[in-house]
Amino acid sequence: MRRELISYLLIFIGLFQFHLLVNAQTWIWYPGDYEVWLGNQTNNRRTDRGAFFPPFWKSDSHYVTVEFSKDLTLSNPDTIKISVEGAYNVKLDGKMSFGRPTSMVIPAGHHSLNIKVWNQSTPPSIFVCGKTIHSDGTWRVTNEDKEWIDESGKASDTSASIYMDAGYWNFNDEASRPSDFKLPRQAADALGITKTSTGRLYDFGKETFGYLAFNGLRGNGFIHVYYGESSEEALDKSHCETLDIFQVCDEKVLDKTSDIQLQPSRLDSGETLVTPNNKAFRYVYIETDAGVTLGQVSMETESLPVDVRGQFRCSDEEVNKMWDIGVNTLHLTTREFFIDGIKRDRWTWSGDAYQSYLMNYYLFFNNDCVKRTIWQLRGKDPVTSHVNTIMDYTFYWFLSIYDYYLYSGDIHFVKQVYPRMKTLMDYVLSRTDDNGMVQGLSGDWVFVDWSPKAMAKSGELSFEQILFCKSLESMGMCAEIADDLQAKAKYQQLAASLKAKIVPSFWNADKQALVHRLENGRQSPEVTRYANMFAIFYDYLSSEQQKQVAKSVLHNDSVMPITTPYMRFYEMEALCKMGEQQNVLQQMKEYWGGMIKHGTTTFWEAYDPSLDKNGLAPMSTHLSMYGRPYGKSLCHAWGASPIYLIGKYFLGVKPEKPGYKQYSVTPSLGGLKWMEGTVPTPHGEINVFMDRHQVKVKSSCGIGVLHINGKSVNISQGKEIIVKY
Helix, strand or coil, X not given: CHHHHHHHHHHHHHHHHHHHHHCCCCCEEXXXXXXXXXXXXXXXXXXXXXXXXXXXXXXXXXXCEEEEEXXXXXXXXXXXXXXXXXXXXXXECCEECCCCCCEEEECCEEEEEXXXXXXXXXXXXXXXXXXXXXXXXXXXXXXXXXXXXXXXXXXXXXXXXXXXXXXXXXXXXXXXXXXXXXXXEEEEECCEEEECCXXXXXXXXXXXXXXXXXXCXXXXXXXEEEEECCHHHHHCCCXXXXXXXXXXXXXXXXXXXXXXXXXXXXXXHCCCXXXXXXXXXXEEEEEECCCEECCCEXXXXXCCCCCCCCEEEECCHHHHHHHHHHHHHHHHHEXXXXXXXXXXXXXXXXXXXXXXXXXXXXXXXXXXXXXXXXXXXXXXXXXXXXXXXXXXXXXXHHHHHHHHHHHHCCHHXXXXXXXXXXXXXXXXXXXXXXXXXXXXXXXXXXXXXXXXXXXCCCCEEHHHHHHHHHHHHHHHHHHHHCCCHHHHHHHHXXXXXXXXXXXXXXXXXXXXXXXXXXXXXXXXXXXXXXXXXXHHHCCCXXXXXXXXXXXXXXXXXXXXXXXXXXXXXXXXXXXXXXXXXXXXXXXXXXXXXXXXXXXXXXXXXXXXXXXXXXXXXXXXXXXXXXXXXXXXXXXXXXXXXXXXXXXHHHCCEEEEEHHHCEEEECCCCCCCCEEEEEEEECCEEEEEEEECCEEEEEECCXXXXXXXXXXXXXXXXXXXXXXXX
């Protein structure tokens, strides 16, 4: 009974917090619209050596006309102030007010308030403030009111309009207009300057992101700026990935990429001149013409303010450093959205974002950034291609929504986004073959991973079927949350049907593994790690088959190795799922530790340990990718994998019911002498300490169970439990 009371109390607290959140006055918009618009601003900032480089996929836009409505019941009159981004009209009880009122008296009684906004350039949004009336997430919005008027002038009595709850973020005062949003900046100085025969190399000490700032700039001529995540890149003027060229002329400075004059408008004002475009770098090499003098060069870093709630320390200093570098990596790639890497693409890729969400749940627990990224990736109907054009990235998008619900307990978001889940799944189902499986069709990018050897991607890939099946299972669970019981039954039946085919179709008894693909109904001879490791942690294989796969695939060096942190993430998860934390710890030290030995301050897009097998190779041998000498990103979100692995499989904390109403703690030292850490949840933290003699757990949330040495011990909220052995 006491456990049930605690559970109900947590639900009440969650609902109360949600009530407070949606009833705080804030700017509101059509859900997903601001995220789509902001995503367009973010994704279109990429440049390659000064050339504009837009995303590969379709760019959607916000709805240009949105109606905001609210039913009101007032005991006393209220005077409201109205602020709007766009042209608008206001109706009270169906009667339109003259002009564009900025304030209005609402009499006591029951009323209907409607504000219709048109804005082509930025998302229509409103801010309403009164004593009792204010804009918040309880307002209803629609992009088409579907009203009509007959020949007598009478408006229709019924409407087929589809209304949604308004979207919002944290723009909680009138002056904080959503379209003006900018990430905060902070000044930083270079830590070292090296002179060359033609210029100066500035070292800012670690990987960073932001804008250069020039002081004491005078004269006439050109400034050439070359950015680098490594000194090799910054000094290679012909091949560095990003650069700037500025012209100083008559006390003014022009950005030659866009021929836009920089601010301040005149150098003699004495103000610091800040470059207009943000870049990722550690090193900057600058050359100036003879007629140009340049004083101090500094920068303004730019980042999203986040609370680092997850903590970890252990007996192994290399692992501690691994954690810290992972934190720095994920922080730099957590911006308006979870982006892939800060130097090159700076785009929202669903596969990258999916891993960022999981790491975020063990570090920041920043739900807003998760939701923004999910909305932005999905875009609008009609669906004309896979997310990011990649089949597997569409499946990660589905998986991310149920995972978000499991960690956060946020039912409201699932219900809001569910209609777009359905239309995207309709698109996927329309492209299945006669076997009910998916395979790459015209316009589809079947990615899987960047592999060190050529990998066939035609036909029915076992990896894609597993992701597809898990997506159908997620759709069934989300349909239940959205009270769409007919769709729930449909998705569950489709998932069960596909799951029943996967092992019989792809399992090869001789190879003791799932083969990579079927071509014209016949098994291919090749075996890859991808499907096999996903089948392990999704429990699509029997216990015996899992053991066989561990031997024939995961511990078999003849099977093509994985060289990206992206898929090492899942490979390590499969091994952890099988209780091989000690092996995983050693592999983490070899793989991520290899990058650490090169002095990295962030983790990379890819790393091949074989390049260092005969001793630490020159850094230059690790920098190339995509056929370019510096194409590799040295700060890539998926490189921060140890955060997730440590939180879920070493500290051993995971939710068992949505929002951590129930959770489990199954810690494993994996060869460490001791470890301690904190895992964030929606309602507090879970603290774990373990050494070779005891485990201590203390939690401020939910109902938990500690699993240790075959025993299960209940964890009570607010009390520390200690188990000795």
